[in-house]
Amino acid sequence: MRSLVRAASSAFSVSVRLRVISPWAYLNWFVFPLLFAAVGLYVLSRPGASGSHLVYGLLGGGLIGYWSVAYIDGGNGIQDERWNGTLEQIFGTPTPLFVIVLGKVCGGLLFGLLAFIPTAALAYFGFNAVFPNLDAWRFVISLGVLTLTFFCIALTLTPLFALWRWAFSMINGFELGVYVLCGFMFPIAVLTPWLQGFAAVLAPTWAVKALYASTLAEGPHDFVAWWLLAGALSLAYMVAAYFLYMLVEREARVSGQLALA
Amino acid sequence: MRRLAAEVGVFGRSTYLQYVALFQWASIRGYIAYKVLLPVTQILFFVELGVYASGRQNALYFALGNAMQLTANAGIFGVIATVANERQYGTLPILLASPANRAVTFLSRAFVNVIDGILTVAVGLGIAVVLFGLDLHHANFPLLAFCVVLISLTTAGLGLMFGSIGLVMRDAIIIANVVYYVLLIVCGINFPVSRLPGVIQLVSYSLPLTRGVQAARDAAAGASFGHVAGLMAGELLVGALWALGGYLLFRLLESWARRGGLQEAY
Numbered sequence: 001m002r003s004l005v006r007a008a009s010s011a012f013s014v015s016v017r018l019r020v021i022s023p024w025a026y027l028n029w030f031v032f033p034l035l036f037a038a039v040g041l042y043v044l045s046r047p048g049a050s051g052s053h054l055v056y057g058l059l060g061g062g063l064i065g066y067w068s069v070a071y072i073d074g075g076n077g078i079q080d081e082r083w084n085g086t087l088e089q090i091f092g093t094p095t096p097l098f099v100i101v102l103g104k105v106c107g108g109l110l111f112g113l114l115a116f117i118p119t120a121a122l123a124y125f126g127f128n129a130v131f132p133n134l135d136a137w138r139f140v141i142s143l144g145v146l147t148l149t150f151f152c153i154a155l156t157l158t159p160l161f162a163l164w165r166w167a168f169s170m171i172n173g174f175e176l177g178v179y180v181l182c183g184f185m186f187p188i189a190v191l192t193p194w195l196q197g198f199a200a201v202l203a204p205t206w207a208v209k210a211l212y213a214s215t216l217a218e219g220p221h222d223f224v225a226w227w228l229l230a231g232a233l234s235l236a237y238m239v240a241a242y243f244l245y246m247l248v249e250r251e252a253r254v255s256g257q258l259a260l261a
Numbered sequence: 262m263r264r265l266a267a268e269v270g271v272f273g274r275s276t277y278l279q280y281v282a283l284f285q286w287a288s289i290r291g292y293i294a295y296k297v298l299l300p301v302t303q304i305l306f307f308v309e310l311g312v313y314a315s316g317r318q319n320a321l322y323f324a325l326g327n328a329m330q331l332t333a334n335a336g337i338f339g340v341i342a343t344v345a346n347e348r349q350y351g352t353l354p355i356l357l358a359s360p361a362n363r364a365v366t367f368l369s370r371a372f373v374n375v376i377d378g379i380l381t382v383a384v385g386l387g388i389a390v391v392l393f394g395l396d397l398h399h400a401n402f403p404l405l406a407f408c409v410v411l412i413s414l415t416t417a418g419l420g421l422m423f424g425s426i427g428l429v430m431r432d433a434i435i436i437a438n439v440v441y442y443v444l445l446i447v448c449g450i451n452f453p454v455s456r457l458p459g460v461i462q463l464v465s466y467s468l469p470l471t472r473g474v475q476a477a478r479d480a481a482a483g484a485s486f487g488h489v490a491g492l493m494a495g496e497l498l499v500g501a502l503w504a505l506g507g508y509l510l511f512r513l514l515e516s517w518a519r520r521g522g523l524q525e526a527y
Contacts, residue, residue, distance in 0.1 A: 035442040173294030177302035186313035
């Protein structure tokens, strides 16, 4: 067990160090969320807009950045190794692939969390946006649940992107669709009912709902139900991930075709 | 006359080759991902954001602005990627060693992207009209179509400028990402330019899209050509200046890259 923790922490350390020198990492956690936050804050702070709108601008940019890092950096955990020519070495080690990917995803999530700093600073200094009714404990728990959902999705996407390269293109193309369905910058209640149906099967939707509810006085506050739903959906993703990792192992070790996928 | 025919031949071959070799999305899955899903979800996101902020009666404002901005998907991403990919695939030194007319090969980088930009807007706008039930009964369609063509050309002019940087920069596509999303803020796509600080308004009017999007909104409201002629002339001038600047930078960086051997430095 100690050796697995050591392997995961080494993967975490290396992934963080690589991100520190990667211009792409800065694009994802700093530039990209800041640009989205700027658009969101300008649109949501139209003259006569309610104060609750600004909360969506305040947190929305950070959520977008957090998600981008989670699915791009975390999800490409195996793909990066393939591009760098280190995939075979990783499969040659006795440590399970899952443990190495786990360390890398945690490194990505740490960087993703940084996205809230520039966007919150822009919202506060540029638009005087603050949380009108912050419930600090529920906010922290909701952010933790959101992190869990992103962690599970990144772990699930990693083998998916490795097995089918076109899967990344599709999810990359659908990136703004995820912002819509998960309610990153506006509540999903404004969507048509059939879109809300799709949104309901995404774990982050419930965690984001709880996150915003913890900053606002109005609207429903069913925190426990939302946290449980987010957790249950994340668990379902992990079940899917289990089979995908088995498939990756088979492609890499039995057929030796993963590098050719 | 023979020389002109030869240059047209170079332009045609260069356009065809960069299309078949450098368009990464040119597969059914790539097309669906980047030319259907991305435009539709971009419009969906910003229209729903705008509807939440200001009510459903303003959906057309957001849909039209973002549909026009989609030209930058091809004009910025596409054009920058074609130069950056030459470098990444190792064909840039061969291109730079050829005796072909630089202006012709340079402009051919943009041609397919301009056509692609027009198609992207048509797809995006068509889907937005259906999804949000937008009312375009009063629209001056020929003028709106002209605006789409014009904006596709001018954003490609800006793309040529930043594409030139790809001659000496490894991750030029990062610039494409930044420029694409900066245009969303400064060009009056989702809110009026007048809400920006004064200095940034100057930047807005020195970029393509700002006047073109305004002209397209006027055309959608039924304006005549005469009404928007000034905006369109300004848009054309701005786009031409960016393309000219891009060409001059291309020549400058080509010489620099050649002297420093930087074409291969990736």
